[in-house]
Amino acid sequence: MKIIAKIIKYFSYISFVFLIWVIVSIFIYTVYRSLGVIDLKFIFDSPRGMVLGEEGGIFPAIMGSIWFSFTALLFAFVPAMCASVYSVFYLKNNKVKRFISNVFENVAAIPSIIFGLFSYAVFVYMLGFGRCVLSGGIALALMIFPFLERKFEKSFLEVDKNLLIASYNLGIDIRKTFMKIVFPQCFKEIISSVILAFLFAMSATAPILFTGGVAFATVPDSMMKPAMALPLHLYLMIAQGSSQINRAYGVAAVSLIILFLFSTVAYCLSFKRDKKIDG
Amino acid sequence: MNSITEKIFKYFTKALTYITLSMLLFVICYIIKEALPIFIEVNPKDFILGKEWMPIDFGFGTKFGILYFILGTLLVSFIAVVISMFISIGVSLFLTVNANNRVRRNVFPVIDLLSGIPSVVYGFIALELLSPLFFRFGVKTGNCVLLAAIVLSIMITPFMISSVTYTFVNLKNKYMVAIKSLGVDEWYGVTTIIIPKAMKKIILSLILANCRAMGETMAVMMVMGNAIVFPTILGKGESIASLIALEMGTAVRGSNHYYALYAAGLVLMVIVLIINIVLHAFSKEKE
Numbered sequence: 025m026k027i028i029a030k031i032i033k034y035f036s037y038i039s040f041v042f043l044i045w046v047i048v049s050i051f052i053y054t055v056y057r058s059l060g061v062i063d064l065k066f067i068f069d070s071p072r073g074m075v076l077g078e079e080g081g082i083f084p085a086i087m088g089s090i091w092f093s094f095t096a097l098l099f100a101f102v103p104a105m106c107a108s109v110y111s112v113f114y115l116k117n118n119k120v121k122r123f124i125s126n127v128f129e130n131v132a133a134i135p136s137i138i139f140g141l142f143s144y145a146v147f148v149y150m151l152g153f154g155r156c157v158l159s160g161g162i163a164l165a166l167m168i169f170p171f172l173e174r175k176f177e178k179s180f181l182e183v184d185k186n187l188l189i190a191s192y193n194l195g196i197d198i199r200k201t202f203m204k205i206v207f208p209q210c211f212k213e214i215i216s217s218v219i220l221a222f223l224f225a226m227s228a229t230a231p232i233l234f235t236g237g238v239a240f241a242t243v244p245d246s247m248m249k250p251a252m253a254l255p256l257h258l259y260l261m262i263a264q265g266s267s268q269i270n271r272a273y274g275v276a277a278v279s280l281i282i283l284f285l286f287s288t289v290a291y292c293l294s295f296k297r298d299k300k301i302d303g
Numbered sequence: 304m305n306s307i308t309e310k311i312f313k314y315f316t317k318a319l320t321y322i323t324l325s326m327l328l329f330v331i332c333y334i335i336k337e338a339l340p341i342f343i344e345v346n347p348k349d350f351i352l353g354k355e356w357m358p359i360d361f362g363f364g365t366k367f368g369i370l371y372f373i374l375g376t377l378l379v380s381f382i383a384v385v386i387s388m389f390i391s392i393g394v395s396l397f398l399t400v401n402a403n404n405r406v407r408r409n410v411f412p413v414i415d416l417l418s419g420i421p422s423v424v425y426g427f428i429a430l431e432l433l434s435p436l437f438f439r440f441g442v443k444t445g446n447c448v449l450l451a452a453i454v455l456s457i458m459i460t461p462f463m464i465s466s467v468t469y470t471f472v473n474l475k476n477k478y479m480v481a482i483k484s485l486g487v488d489e490w491y492g493v494t495t496i497i498i499p500k501a502m503k504k505i506i507l508s509l510i511l512a513n514c515r516a517m518g519e520t521m522a523v524m525m526v527m528g529n530a531i532v533f534p535t536i537l538g539k540g541e542s543i544a545s546l547i548a549l550e551m552g553t554a555v556r557g558s559n560h561y562y563a564l565y566a567a568g569l570v571l572m573v574i575v576l577i578i579n580i581v582l583h584a585f586s587k588e589k590e
């Protein structure tokens with residue numbers, strides 16, 4: 025048994041070092057391979073070339089990704105906020121509460137491509153929107169809704185119960201208590217969750233694959249237009265066998281840099297003790 | 304005045320909650336509705352257990368059987384979860400035993416970066432770096448189920464680590480003082496007490512992680528080879544999600560092909576939901 029304990033000890037050291045090595049090397053290697061590719065022209069130009077993306081830049085893809093994610097947030101933020109407020113502060117019936125949270129939990133487990141399928145049938149065809157930012161954005165919204173709802177609910181539940189009780193006892197209604205106490209206290213965390221949800225939507229490809237993402241489009245000027253997206257652009261470059269592999273690394277590096285910057289901001293905003301992992 | 308705005312606020316949140324709830328249930332119902340027409344043509348049993356997939360009629364008739372896709376999905380996610388189990392138990396033990404609260408709080412966001420990386424980027428890096436390696440070891444074209452599983456295992460590791468670490472830290476808070484005061488080596492205590500006690504919860508989170516792995520589309524699609532064959536570890540395979548992603552663009556709306564793809568999605572969704580519901584019922588019973 026002592027030998028096994030030793031093996032487990034060293035195994036745990038090795039796996040920790042291994043994981044950190046994987047994370048660091050993914051970022052550093054991708055950025056390293058894209059050196060010389062990323063410049064202002066790469067970021068602010070449209071893609072060109074025999075295989076799209078071999079020349080030019082990726083500006084429409086960056087803007088398209090932002091359009092998709094904003095649309096997703098637009099449709100997911102208010103419902104997620106309302107659902108979490110309602111189930112935390114108003115809903116008293118435990119059975120209903122459990123049912124609602126079960127549905128949200130299970131929807132969170134549904135593969136994202138299913139939302140793509142749904143949006144394809146309903147928004148692209150049945151309602152006739154066609155492939156556009158709106159159809160793709162709604163698919164993404166369905167995907168990020170449970171994530172946002174759970175994050176909001178968690179941050180609301182962490183507000184000091186005594187404050188709430190004091191506020192109710194002073195005769196202040198739930199709406200005002202929420203606006204004056206809960207919301208300001210959770211504000212940073214809400215922003216941080218929104219940023220994480222934005223990144224989540226930005227990194228997803230499956231839901232927009234046939235609902236709004238296309239191989240080439242200009243920067244969309246309305247939600248009814250199709251758009252490019254960063255990960256989709258990268259996928260198509262590889263699938264079409266682009267000979268300029270460094271440019272593919274460039275696209276990957278841009279999405280990793282965006283991820284890194286935004287995650288850092290989100291992390292700084294919600295930095296606080298997570299009691300669950302404190303020993 | 305006050306009570307009117309309060310009422311409006313209450314009913315607004317209530318209405319939106321139920322609208323969203325019904326929207327989410329509508330998604331599930333609509334997938335079922337779009338899948339049903341294929342089951343008029345094909346017996347559901349044949350659809351799930353059929354081995355041949357010939358969605359377009361080239362003169363030999365069409366065949367819709369998704370057994371190999373189901374097996375591919377299950378195999379790749381199973382291997383991924385097994386690999387991820389070892390990594391995440393190792394890392395979580397390190398974070399529990401060796402790291403203090405400060406280190407733990409700072410390492411978690413770094414590990415969480417992994418879950419934010421777009422799956423296409425994972426697929427791309429695997430194609431670039433790992434696929435040639437597999438090719439050199441004799442795997443045809445370098446793409447195989449094992450490679451996809453390795454990529455998937457890295458993708459689900461952040462989720463695994465956070466839930467396994469919670470379990471370990473709880474147990475450590477409970478037993479570590481006793482272990483240390485008996486003069487036993489920390490790691491001996493971890494091996495004999497903490498890991499066996501944590502095993503049940505680890506298995507639960509493994510199954511949940513398995514659900515996530517099954518739905519992953521892009522990375523798996525890029526490195527699994529996408530051939531309709533019986534999936535083997537070093538051979539090619541195709542998952543349900545990749546099947547949908549690859550063929551949806553070419554399926555004519557209203558054709559059997561189209562309905563069959565929705566039915567494949569339905570099968571995937573049902574597998575995930577059943578596992579999830581059973582698991583939650585099981586873990587609630589425990590508490």
